[in-house]
Amino acid sequence: MSVKSNVPTPHIEARAGEIAETILLPGDPLRAKYIAENFLSDVKQFNSVRNMFGYTGTYEGRPVSVMGTGMGCPSMGIYSYELIHFYGVKNLIRVGTAGSIHPDVHIRDLVFGIGACTTSNFPALMELPGVFAPVCSFELLRKGVEKAEQMDLRYKVGNILSSDMFYGPAEGPEASKKWASMGVLAIEMEAAALYTNAAFGNARALTVLTISDHLLTGETTSAEERQNSFTDMMQVALSLA
């Protein structure tokens, strides 16, 4: 895939070469700022368009970028497309939170999304002659799982659901139980678009999630627990750079 030189793009004001080949993608731009300030060295901000902050720095001497994506498949679709096709980004790692819908997946667990089912129309818009299955990069997944094993973290690898609805029937207990009956572990909102764009752009993608709430049991995390599991997830994600 050749890198087009017509940067900046409508949504990213970085110049060519300012974004690393590996990028971490939290939904929240302030999370991106936090990651840059607390985990990276030699940080330079490359984006503030729409306050979707993006930064490049180094982690253990290796260049890595981090940028917010916003919420939902359309927003993830725009940023991941521009990163891949206009900035030549090769490894895109979504780091986020998700709601568990599975009895075996608990609060604070790390979940690697091997595939992303979706209620979004995003993959269908690729106009393939059948149903596309959005999947992660095996290479990134294998490295991420190895790191989680080394760190002795509680993790699961499986199918996730990228939902287009946060409030409403598609997110309710009945719908969640149906997805869980097919082995789907957790609900988030962006992985299907990321995996679809990575496939189309010949890039690698992975989604790493921490479980922030349990949609069937009503369990939630305290701020401290969220922070600890977030730090674990960052160590896993940054090891992929």
Ligand code: HPA
């Ligand atoms: N639904 C969708 N996305 C989420 C959720 C949820 O319940 N929890 C965290 N991200």
